[in-house]
Amino acid sequence: MKRRIWRALAASLVLVCAAALAGCGGGSGSATKVKVGEVTRSIFYAPQYVALEKGFFKEEGLDVELQTTPGGDKTMTALLSGAIDVALVGSETSIYVYQQGSEDPVINFGQVTQTDGTFLMARNAGAEFDWDQLKGSVFLGQRKGGMPQMAGEFTLKKNGIDPHADLELIQNIDFANIASAYASGTGEYVQLFEPQASIFEKEGRGKVVASFGVESGNLPYTVFMTKQSYINNNEATVQKFTNALYKAQQWVDANSPEDIADAIMPYFKDSDRDIVISSVKRYKEQGSFATDPIVDEAEWNNLLDVMEQAGELKERVAPDKIVNNSFAEKAKQAK
Template sequence: MSFDRRAVVIGGIGALAAPFIVRAQGTLERKDVKLGVGGKALLYYLPLTIAERRGYFKEQGLNVEINDFGGGSQSLQALVGGSVDVVTGAYEHTIRMQARGQDIRAVTELGRFPGIVLAVRASLADKVKKPGDLKGMKIGVTAPGSSTNFFANFLLARDGVQPEDVSFIGVGGGASAVAAMRQGGIDAISHLEPVITRLELDKAISVLADTRSEEGTRAIFGGANPAAVVYLRQDFAQKNPNTTQAIVNAFYKALKWLEKATPDAVSATVPEEFYLGDKELYLEAVRKSLSMYSRSGIVSEAGMASARDMLVPFDKELKAASFDLKRTFDSTFIEKAPGIVKL
């Protein structure tokens, strides 16, 4: 497995001089692929919808069936159980699975910082000034065991609060999350766009921690912290190398499209139901999120370490485990994606 940090994207005139997309070399071992995602409408997973709606999977000869679950932990369970072949989910899941001796690896980075926000109900803002003040309260997350849950756990642990000191409630990925806060079912929320912008515009929340920007991410983690990735079982990649390459090619093309896309172009591509009933809201959420998508598709070694260090303070199993962190990301396929060159 190679980790050449000098991989760069062709830009400018050179990129225009040759067709961007080429199919994976060789015959696809499998054209039909089942993919799991936990909250497809969330901007965290936007590259998936772009690859789907702009036909990048079909360009690669793939028929991708997307299974949308309530949260990332459920997508992971589907992969382990064999009901899906590949997942778009949080990079942290690969770390936890490697620690358990299961060879699940990321093959493409989709998000270079998390885009997760921890916020408290506006009516509690005078009482809750930092994550540790949430002790004893109910915190909404996409699903227990998902990246939104991990993020909240990390912030709580920094303030000396353990996961069992709060109640985590799965609120799903869209309108149900907004409703949970509006209806008083939760005291705080750890969530993603466009849910957070909807609640901000409603003046329903007060933000405690924000990783929607590189600046905010560095303030919390001290550096890079990878977010969504494409991950799968290593034996799938070994048995289906051309299919895996085709999947990576499609996602990489989606990342390069997003690098230059405008909010209007994004909103014109996704289904209207992603808007949460308000197109202007969605456009604002996209504006806040476009910078978070990966430019290279590569998870850096510093990012791997940052993600591990986020989990260790509250994950006793991981703290005691011994494993090779580099096995969480296989760069073989992204380094062969069209548009990548080595200097």
């Protein structure tokens, strides 16, 4: 009699667990939610949108909720406050946090872009471009302390131009308003991301004459990062996230600008497909999209050089302080 009772109870437990697999650690309901904040919506971040649209995050059992948190300061505030779990932002922001002596440092774990993403546009471009043409001009740059501006100044100095003495540098305009300021007539030269550069070329407002990405070299320009405490408590989740990123990076590397554009169009619904293709093509041709999530030491040192020259670095920060490549290395091994 007792055996029959125990068998009945065991069978009931099996049925209950089968009916609630999500609660027992299985089934579609067990996806882990990860809140991601991107510093801006940009074609520059194509691998992220590919990972979302192609289902690479879902394959890893993750439910990624993406939000745009405009500006590096707002993105970092959201991360530090716990409003988001992971940030896609310039790696310089993690250095700024470290320099302030944070007890819970922000750790770079997955590189997305490996060059600057801006281009130099000339309002009245001649047949041939020479950097000396910028001397005495009005240059519409980017926000002080941000990677676009630091990479821009690094490039100007590399080409023999003192940005604070040889030209009129405007850098007090919010990132979101730079393109409209140029369109309204401000500046003879402007530093722009895609797709705005391609849009202005199509509209006849100017011509792209140089790439700051090419000129400033490889560096961990945009990286997925999170707090050390989040990694400590969610190591498996960070690994799955990095696995999905690597799948997306490999997909982007193997596919055409047209295919990539079609994959990311849901995130740029108001954009012209030809402009998106043109933007992806430019970034792909100059190697802006990282093909794996690893932040290597040479890139990191170049970043420090750029920040040091801009006067934004208190001390050189060794990569092992705020870079963790272990997740990227495991993702590559598992492929």
